[in-house]
Amino acid sequence: MSEAVLVLGGGPAGLSAAHALANAGQKVLLVEKADRLGGAPILSGYARLVPSGEWARDAIGGMVERVRAQPLIECLTDCTVAAFDGAPGDFALHLTNGTTHRVAAAVLCTGFTHFDSVNKPEWGFGTYPDVVTTTQVEQMMSSGKGVRCPSDGREPARVAILLCVGSRDRQIGREWCSKICCTVSANIAMEIREALPKCHVYIYYMDIRTFGLYEGTYYWESQEKYRVKYIKARIAEVTSDGKRLIVKGEDTLVKRPITIPFDMVVHAIGMDPNIDNLTIAAIFGVKLEKHGYLQKASSYSAMSGTTRPGVFVAGAATGPETIDDSIAQGQAAAMAVLGQMRAALRAAAE
Amino acid sequence: MPIHEKSLIRPESLLRQEKLVLDGVDVSGDWSTFIESRVVTDYNEQMEEEIAALPGGEFIHRCWQCGSCTNSCTVNAINPEFNPRYWIYLIRLGMEQELLRDKDIIWQCVSCNKCTYACPRDVMPEGVMKATAHWLELKGHTTPSPAMVFDEVFSDQVFATGKIEEGRLMRGFFARTGQKLTEDWFVRLIRGLVTRLPLGLLARLGWAAVRHPRTRGWRRRRQAMTDYVAEQQVMHRAALRLPPATERRR
Numbered sequence: 001m002s003e004a005v006l007v008l009g010g011g012p013a014g015l016s017a018a019h020a021l022a023n024a025g026q027k028v029l030l031v032e033k034a035d036r037l038g039g040a041p042i043l044s045g046y047a048r049l050v051p052s053g054e055w056a057r058d059a060i061g062g063m064v065e066r067v068r069a070q071p072l073i074e075c076l077t078d079c080t081v082a083a084f085d086g087a088p089g090d091f092a093l094h095l096t097n098g099t100t101h102r103v104a105a106a107v108l109c110t111g112f113t114h115f116d117s118v119n120k121p122e123w124g125f126g127t128y129p130d131v132v133t134t135t136q137v138e139q140m141m142s143s144g145k146g147v148r149c150p151s152d153g154r155e156p157a158r159v160a161i162l163l164c165v166g167s168r169d170r171q172i173g174r175e176w177c178s179k180i181c182c183t184v185s186a187n188i189a190m191e192i193r194e195a196l197p198k199c200h201v202y203i204y205y206m207d208i209r210t211f212g213l214y215e216g217t218y219y220w221e222s223q224e225k226y227r228v229k230y231i232k233a234r235i236a237e238v239t240s241d242g243k244r245l246i247v248k249g250e251d252t253l254v255k256r257p258i259t260i261p262f263d264m265v266v267h268a269i270g271m272d273p274n275i276d277n278l279t280i281a282a283i284f285g286v287k288l289e290k291h292g293y294l295q296k297a298s299s300y301s302a303m304s305g306t307t308r309p310g311v312f313v314a315g316a317a318t319g320p321e322t323i324d325d326s327i328a329q330g331q332a333a334a335m336a337v338l339g340q341m342r343a344a345l346r347a348a349a350e
Numbered sequence: 351m352p353i354h355e356k357s358l359i360r361p362e363s364l365l366r367q368e369k370l371v372l373d374g375v376d377v378s379g380d381w382s383t384f385i386e387s388r389v390v391t392d393y394n395e396q397m398e399e400e401i402a403a404l405p406g407g408e409f410i411h412r413c414w415q416c417g418s419c420t421n422s423c424t425v426n427a428i429n430p431e432f433n434p435r436y437w438i439y440l441i442r443l444g445m446e447q448e449l450l451r452d453k454d455i456i457w458q459c460v461s462c463n464k465c466t467y468a469c470p471r472d473v474m475p476e477g478v479m480k481a482t483a484h485w486l487e488l489k490g491h492t493t494p495s496p497a498m499v500f501d502e503v504f505s506d507q508v509f510a511t512g513k514i515e516e517g518r519l520m521r522g523f524f525a526r527t528g529q530k531l532t533e534d535w536f537v538r539l540i541r542g543l544v545t546r547l548p549l550g551l552l553a554r555l556g557w558a559a560v561r562h563p564r565t566r567g568w569r570r571r572r573q574a575m576t577d578y579v580a581e582q583q584v585m586h587r588a589a590l591r592l593p594p595a596t597e598r599r600r
Contacts (some may be wrong), residue, residue, distance in 0.1 A: 200395055224411050227398070229443055232415075253415055253439050255356045256448065260393075 004029040004074070006093055006106040008280075010080060011039020012323045013315025014109030015063040016330025017337075022072040024338055029093075029101060030067065033276075037064045039111055040316075043325060047141035049323060050183050050192070051217065056142065060323075084284050088310030089344045104312045105337045108294060112271040112282055112316040114165025115174070121163060123267060124238035130245055131238060134161075134181065137188050147192050149264050155196055156263035158280045160247050161185045162235050163205045165322075167270030175293055178270030179320040180210045184297050185268045186218035186228065192228040202229045202262075204249065217241060233258065238265050271320040284311050292334045293319045304329065304336035312336050352430040396591070397444040403589030404484050405582075406477025413438045419465035419475035432458060434465060434475045437482060449482075455490050457483040488590055490584050499526050509576055512565030515558050 007018045010032035018028045031097040034043055037080040038060050041049065046056035075209050076097065083094040093101045117125035117133055124131040129151040140147050149156050163185060163295065167178040182205070206228040208230065210219040222228040240246060244261040253256050273292035274280065281288050287307040289295040294317045297305030302313045315326035365381040394400075400409035413435075420426050420435040432455055435510075439451045459479035466476050486492040494502070503522040507514060524531055544552065565571075583595055 013476075229409075231443065251443075254436060256445075256446070285543065298351065 003027070003090075003102055003104040005341075006031065006081075006091075006101075006103040008038065008106060009108060009109035009111055009315075009317070010034075010037035010043065010064075010067075010075070010077070011109060011111045011315065011326070012060060012063065013062070013111070013317070013321075013330040014039065014107070015067050015332075015345040016312055016327040017065050017075050017107045017334045018330075019063070019070065019111060019152060020334035021242075022067075022070045026072065026334075026338065026341075027075045027346075028070075029103060030073055030075045031079050031081065033080050034061065035078050037067065037075060037077065040114070043113065043140040044135050045142045046135075047138045048187070050180070051185050051214065052323070063327075068337060076322070079285055081280075088340060089130070091202075091310065096104055104341055106284065107312045107314060107333045107337060108280065108284065108286070108306065108317055109313075109315050109326075109333075110274050110276065110294070110317045111326075112273065112320070113275040115178075115269040115272050116213075117165055117267045117269055119172055120165055120169075120267075122237045123165065123235065124240075124245065124265060125198075125267055128238070128240050128245055128265075130156075130263065131267065133165075133174060133267045133269045134184055134188060135269065137266055141188075141191060141195075142228075144303075145219075146195055147264070147342055149301060154263070156199055156290045156303070158262045159189075159192055159199055159201045159264045159266060160235075160245075160262045161189060161201065161203045161266045161268055162238075163203065163268045164234075165269050166208070166272065167265035174270065174272070176320060177271075179209070179211075181268040181320050183211075183214045183218045185266075186210055186214075186222040189228040190218075190222050191224045193222075196316060200229070201226075202231055202260075204231050204233050204235050228349070231258075271316060274317060277317075284308065286313075289319075292318070293317065302336075304333040310340065353433055353436055394430050394444040394446040397446055397449075399591050401441050401478065401485055402480035404488075404586055406474065406479075406484075406515060407481030408477070409471075409473050410438055410441060410478050410481075412471040413442065414471055415439055415475045418468040418469060418470060419473070422460045422464040422468040423494045424460055429455065429458070434459075434479060437480060438473065438475065441482065446523055450486075450491055453486050456486065457492065457495050459483070484586075485590065488586065490590060495526055499523065502526075509572055509579075511562055512568040512571065513558075513563065515562065517555070517559050518562070580600075 004027040005021055007014050007028055008031045010030055010079060018030045021028045036042065039199060041056040041060040048054065049056055049059055052059060068075065076095065078097065080096045081093065082096050082347055084091060086092050088304070089104050091103045092104065093103050095101070101135055114135055117123065121127070130149045145155065147276050148154065163181060164175055166172070167176060167181065168174070185203055189203060192199055208219055223230065231251055233251050233334065234252045235247055235249040237248050238245055238306065245265050246259060247262055247265060248259050250256070277288055281294070286309050287295045295306065295307050295312050296313060296318050304314060306313050312333045314329035315321055359382040363382055367378050367381055398410060401410055415435060417435045420433050423432065423434060425432040431447050431452065437452065437456065439450060456479065459476065461476055466474055469475055486499065487494055500523050501505050503526060504514065505520060506524070507519060521531065587595060
């Protein structure tokens with residue numbers, strides 16, 4: 001197995017796939033668009049991860065180090081794919097750095113793009129500095145500066161987290177649940193309450209999807225231990241009275257209009273398909289599913305496959321995904337690649 | 351009115367315009383002002399903790415608003431305004447003013463405990479109703495109900511003597527609630543008792559009514575009970591951020 005396998009994308013799924021392939025003795029070419037490995041958790045500066053509670057820089061940083069230390073993995077950053085032709089076992093790969101490689105297979109771990117809240121102008125992002133996204137709050141926490149109002153650096157006394165920003169919204173063509181925002185928001189709410197015990201945190205929801213075991217450790221823990229308040233309302237608009245933000249909506253459980261002042265409003269932003277997916281689909285000759293994510297082959301018969309043989313996929317490239325599941329899918333994709341390569345070897349031997 | 355029929359338009363937010371002409375159009379009549387911007391400042395952020403500090407309210411934080419309590423409620427079947435699910439929500443969010451709108455029906459809980467057995471989260475809604483009625487009283491939003499007065503007279507007498515003497519209990523209860531002892535039904539009850547009870551028993555009742563006998567060795571037990579009650583009262587008032595009670599219960 002002298003030929004390498006292309007792993008495209010150096011996030012949790014790509015790091016996992018590259019590590020698993022190299023661990024099994026397979027040469028890997030890991031290509032990353034950004035200037036460093038780690039994907040969204042590192043590039044966007046996530047703080048403590050769900051559900052481990054480990055800091056992203058330690059957990060994902062550890063995966064990066066593991067890949068960097070592996071001699072069978074060649075890492076190329078600041079680099080993308082220009083062209084990709086051939087058949088399973090023998091693809092010609094042209095990179096934007098001008099080099100050409102022969103690869104036996106490709107694993108697309110191209111992830112997602114954070115929703116841009118400017119596309120929901122009624123919720124004030126881009127208009128008021130104290131309207132921020134979950135990603136920004138993660139950065140405030142991971143930088144060690146703590147959660148502060150960007151306008152004047154004060155500690156917020158009241159924080160509202162709006163769920164489903166850029167998810168479950170036909171108005172803007174995003175008819176999917178981004179899966180992790182409820183849990184991440186509950187996690188952020190608890191961290192704010194821990195750091196700023198006097199700060200009241202409200203979560204405005206349509207329904208709460210802290211799925212599986214997160215029910216106890218996030219949904220109920222946030223209420224029972226941290227007294228985070230959940231209000232069933234989709235906020236109509238976020239405005240300002242010049243001093244504080246004003247949040248308007250209807251509390252649907254008590255049928256009462258609400259107009260409440262807040263110091264900070266946090267958008268729990270969803271996961272869009274990677275903004276480059278059309279390019280990726282054209283270059284690799286794979287199809288996208290109707291929402292714009294990479295289309296998966298059948299999980300039952302061709303796990304980790306795409307619509308093109310020899311091209312595999314893992315992680316949030318196929319739809320909103322958790323970090324843990326992305327890592328699992330990376331490993332699954334590695335297994336699928338090795339299976340394809342050994343099947344080819346056996347066929348050649350017969 | 352059942353909650354799903356509740357209107358956002360409330361009588362107090364209606365403006366009656368007897369004669370209003372805008373741009374030549376007569377728009378006289380009732381105007382709803384519910385869409386007027388009003389920044390909510392009436393939240394009592396401590397309300398959930400306050401209720402949780404009172405006996406029965408301990409598990410209010412578990413509620414997930416499924417409505418099992420209201421659905422199983424005996425009183426709700428008769429009075430759709432009686433909605434434990436709704437009140438629990440108001441308390442958890444601190445909507446004090448909204449809760450006070452219903453202060454005169456919350457005490458109507460009959461403690462049948464159907465909700466206790468229906469609740470999937472073990473909130474003990476019946477206890478929450480008790481705690482809420484207690485909270486309303488302590489905060490001075492409601493006057494003690496006759497049942498509460500009866501309980502107080504009853505327990506005061508137990509604390510004092512370790513015994514219950516019915517005649518004294520009824521006299522105390524009637525006096526505290528402003529009822530006359532000459533109520534027709536009461537007079538007939540007493541007359542019936544006097545004419546039918548054996549003489550020996552009547553004599554003992556009469557003696558007890560005059561002497562107020564105590565349970566033997568009552569002093570120490572009484573001390574333990576009154577200390578406990580006083581301690582609880584101090585805790586409850588502190589949790590509700592009320593000044594210490596001026597009059598200590600005997």
